[in-house]
Every structure is written in C-alpha cells, then in structure tokens.
Amino acid sequence: MIPYGRQDIRQEDIDAVVGVLRSDFLTQGPAVPRFEQAVAAYCGARHALAVNSATSALHIACLALGLGPGDWLWTSPITFVASANCGLYCGAQVDFVDIDPRTYNLCPRALEHKLVEAERANRLPKVVVAVHLCGQPCDMEAIHALSRRFGFKVIEDASHAIGGRYKGEPVGNCRYSDITVFSFHPVKIITTAEGGMAMTNDPALAEKMALLRTHGITRDPAQMTHEPDGPWYYQQIELGFNYRMTDLQAALGFSQMQRLDEYVARRHHLARRYDELLRDLPVTTPWQHPDGYSGLHLYVVRVSEARTGRPHRAVFEALRRDGIGVNLHYIPVHTQPYYQRMGFKAGQFPEAERYYAEAISLPMYATLTEAQQDEVVDALKRAIAA
Template sequence: MKDNDFIPYGHQSISKEDIAAVVDSLQAEYLTQGPIVGSFEKAIANQVNSKYAIAVNNATSALHIACLALDVKEGDCVWTSPNTFIASANCARYCGAEVDFVDIDPRTYNLSAEKLEEKLISAKRLNTLPKVVIPVHFAGQSCDMEAIHRLSQEYGFAVIEDASHAIGGQYQDHPIGDCRYSDICVFSFHPVKIITSAEGGMALTNNANIARLLRTYANQGITKDPQYLIQNVGDWYYEQHTLGFNYRMTEMQAALGLSQLSRLDQFIEKRHQQFKSYEKLLKDFPITLPYQAEDTHSSLHLYPILLPEHNKAARKGVFEVLRHAGIGTQVHYIPVHTQPYYQALGFQLGDFPVAEDYYSRTLSLPLFADLTSAQQERVALILKHALIANRVMSA
C-alpha cells in the first residue's frame, strides 16, 4: 500500500490562500503578541455571536483557564462525560478538583441530561453537588444545552461547553459558541478538527469579568489594563495578579485560523454531503449509523458507527481489516473513567454502562473536507469485506 492510498479518519484542508496568509504573517513585524490574534478572536466571536473570545495555544489550555476563571479549586467537583478525550476531565484535575462523570445518551453519545438530573438529585441529598459541569458536544452535535442550563439554574453549577468538535454547528438554530446556555464555550483548532490553526484553541464567553480572567490566566497572570493596576507608573508597566500560564497563540497560528474561518461554511456543507453519501452507501449494513437530533445541526467532526451488540467481539477484527487496507479508522473514545489514572482514583468498569457499551462497539470512519466520493465508496467496500470476514454480515 502506498502512502497516498491511505485514507485517514480526519485531515486538514490547506489552500494556497492559507499558505499565503501564514507567509504574510512571517513577514510581518510581530510573530507573537501582534494584531492577527486579535483579528482572529474578533472574527470567531462575530461568527458565533459571543461577546468575548480569547485565543490560546490549544483547547486543553482553553479548558484549563476556563476552570480557573470559574474558580475551580481543591475541594470542588467537576462533572463531565466519560465519552470524550481525557482533556475534558484533566482540566479540572489541574486545578486540584475532584472529577466525576455522567453517563451518555444512547443515541447521540452526548452527556445525558436525564442522567445528569438523576445524579444531581442524589448529589443534593449527599451535599456533593458539582461546581462545574462540562458537557461535550461529541462528534460536533450539541448536547441538550437548554435542559442542562435549566438544571444549572436549579442546582447552582456553572457550565463549560467543550465544543472542541463543534465549531460551525448549531443548536436550536443558533450557532454553537454563543454561550446562551453556558458560562464559557471552548473550541479546538487541531488539524483533524473542522478548521485548524495547526494547534490552537479558543475560549468564548458573554461575561466581561470571566473574559478578563481568561485572558489573565492565559498570559502569565499579568495585566496592563489601567483600570486593574494597583499603581500605574508608565506605559511600560505591568502587574502579575495571579499565577498564570504562557498559553498564548502565535500570529502564524492565528493567520492560518483566520484564513480557514473563511471556508467554515464550505467545510460544514461538504461534511453534510459526505454524511448523506455514507447513509446511502451503508444503509443495508448491519450497523448503527450516527443519529442526528432534530434541534441540532452538527458540524460532523466524526462519523462513528456501531456494530451490533451481539457482534461487539468482532470490533478488533473489523478494525484490523480496515487499517490493513489503508482505511484510517479510529475509536472515539476510550471512556475516561477506564483509564489507569482515573481507576486509581476509584472509578471502575461498570460505573457508566452506556458509555462502556458504546465504546465496545464503535469505529469512526473517515470524514474530512477533502474526502472524495471515490474514497467513500472504497471505505464502504472494504468495510463490507471486513464485516463479512468477521461474520458480522453475510456475503
């Protein structure tokens, strides 16, 4: 198999305009802490109708400063989904907080609002309510944010939307990221995401004080804003008001992200076309295709399929056949609570059965802007061979 025959599960789409934008940034006066980052922040905020946007070096950093801005600390507890990348939980651990999980909806694979309510009722009796809940918009489809927001008002927790998969998506005909139902929303610009800045992330909010804290934590805990200085002895003067981090985004990253943003709608449209193509190609296969809730318009970061429950032991064989044939299938995700680090904190297999069952049967098929119809047909053909070879379907 030649390298160019390999079809990854996700891949960046880089245009001549993207390259030119990065070259221009390299020839500009500033390589970091220049004007392009601010332009990128403003463009993202305008795109999703949020008041404030703070760019950082990656989405993990954005999640970390989001927890810090909401004063997450030792003695607090943060709840999130077990069906996510580890960063959604680790961000709370960085702050010294405990972490717990809420099982997922069996159709959307998102954090279940119903399970959340059940857990909150129990936690209130035990006086163990969370300080923050981090719903994750898995594969680009929004969680039931209206229900989660209602619960946040009733039980007194803050909400961070982990929308790392979801820029360009919509919920109730509003853009994901407008923070209508959350305190902070986080995007990722990793190369396999909808748009990329090579690495990069963004934290969005409608709260001015939270925005100030986010920016301060991302910039070494330093401020030069005259209204917050204890003393002001000149334009050169700055003060460190807290222990912050160097999480800044570079001008080159911002230039790439800003250029990519101009094609966001095009990328989403292509992914939806590919989604429909997969539905036609795979409609007779004995697998569960991704479900889309009526009040969401997913950005379709991933295309996860599910093997039948009675064939879940075949998952490894199907995976290996696909990989051997050059199809870059992947598994999203290993439930966070099953990781050795979290097991050492007391979590066990069986704690979140819906997420564990989903994990045992899922595979993500290739889905990215430059995926061709011929490549999708090849994916479907090899998947059929893999399912037959592993006795999931008949020849």
C-alpha cells in the same frame, strides 16, 4: 492509507501565514484579535479568547469560574481526557455522567438523577462540562435548566462543533452556558495547527481568562494594585500561564474561517452519502437530533458482534489492514489507569462502555472524495463478511 481526518491547506492559507512571517509581528500582533473578532462575530458571542490549545482553554475556563480544591467537575466519560483533566489541574475532584444511547452525549436524564443524589450528599458539582461529541450539540436547554436549579456553571466543550448550530443558532453563542471552548487541531473542522478558543458573554470571565493566558500579567493601570512606575511597567496579579496563540496560528485560523460553512456543508454531504451507502449493512449509523446541526467532526458507526457475527476488534483491524485509517473516539475516561487509581471502576457507566465496545470512527474530512468514501464502505463490507 485513507486517514480518519486531515487538514485542508490552500494557497490562501499559505499566503496568510507568509504575510505574518514578513510582518513586524510573529506572536502577539494584530492577527490574534482579528481572528478572535471573526469567531465571536460568527458565533454571536461577545468575547473570544484565543489560546494555544483547547486544553488550555478548558483550564482557564475552569479557573475563571472559580473551580478549585474541594469542588467537583462532572463531564462525559466519552470524551478526550482533557475534558476531565482540566478539573484536576485546578485541584478539584472529577466525576462522570453516563451518555445518551442515541446521541452519545452526556445524558440530561442521567445528569438530573445524579444531581438529585448529589444534593442529598451535599456534593453538587461546581462545573459541568458538556461535550458535543462528533460535533452534535448536547441538549443544552435541559442542561442549562438543571444548572439554574442546582447552581452549577456550564462549560460547553465544543472542540468538535464549530460551525454547528443548536436550535437554529450557532454553537459558541453561550446562550446556555458560561463558556464555550473550541479546538483548532489539524483533524478538526478548521485548523490553526494547534490552538483553541474560549467564548463567553461575561466581560468579567473574559477579563479573567485574558489575564490567565498571559502569565497573570497586566499592563492596565486599572487592574494594578498601585500606580505604575513608568511606561514600561507591568504587574503580575494572578498566577497565570503562557497559553497564548501566535499571530502565525491566528492568520491561518482567520483564513480557514472564511471556508467554515463550506467545510461543514461538505461534511454533511459526506455523512448523508455514508448513511445511504451503509443502509443495508448491519451497523448503526449516527443519529442526529432535530434540535441540532452537527459540526460533523466525526462519523462514528457502531459494529456489534451480535449483528455482524464479527468481533468489533476484528472489523477494526481488517479495515486498518485494508488501508482505511479508522480510529476509536473515545476510550471511556473512567477506565484509564490514572482514573482507576482514583477509584473509578469498569461498569460504573454502562452506556459509555457499550458504546466503546462497538464504536469505529470512519474517515470524515472536507477533502475526502466520493471515490475514497466508496473504498471505505467496500472495505467495511469485506471486514464484516470476512
């Protein structure tokens, strides 16, 4: 089976983790801040907060921005459920904005239209989570301009996008957002096994998220309500969580960071090769906006029965039978049973649903060989011709 994604672990990664195992610190030692500093320096952001997952990063980002009961969070329906669930964790209500039919990202025009209507109804969002699907950056300049006009905060869910660029600058610099979130799950561009990170240029947001990831506990006398009783003293000043990243994970992440540009460049080579190999097939290959340089976490083709004469599901299942571990990213969140019980219905976000009816994620990872890629393309040809 050729998987749709997989990690690349080399000897230097193993040595980095073994080095931590032999050190005095396994959890909260020097490896975590070193990894944070490396990612912040790469992205050009002032602060980086490493946590145990991108979901945790989204949660503390929402809390740091003050999201709570009575507030609204909006995001794309084509994303993993965490991009929406983070609002529910805070007691807020969630809604969606349909996608752009070319980039598959949250559509700024649909967002503006919905904001105008929401302003009339006095239910504007407090937070908009812009998801960089497949690694392609959203139109952040347009979303940022709308945030200034309508007064909402912006989180970039860049779980797919580390190593990407927007208008020539690294994703994660937070030029157009309050907070950016990365994921380091094994199928992502670099990995810490499980893990995530929140980036921000706002020192107050960084301080708040640092507190929230560690039970809301501080040892800083300047944050305490009264003088410490002694050198052992700490205070819980917020209701926080155990969302910390370990030194073991951070050592792996720091080692992987040294190859980030190599990984993304390899993905671009493979994407260009897919584009060429699939040119004569009746499928829609990904379109890349000229303003962005994608992290290319995913390579999604669209397969419509109208063009191929074969049902989408039949093509998907034929690929799986042929040993190609294709996947589908993602099922529209508003169609999930949990969200349907909240009142969402099929048909509300038609572009998202059209995308879901046609999307197939082909294998895409740095160690995918050209021979394996040829196998994938040959299998797709057979699946369409069957």
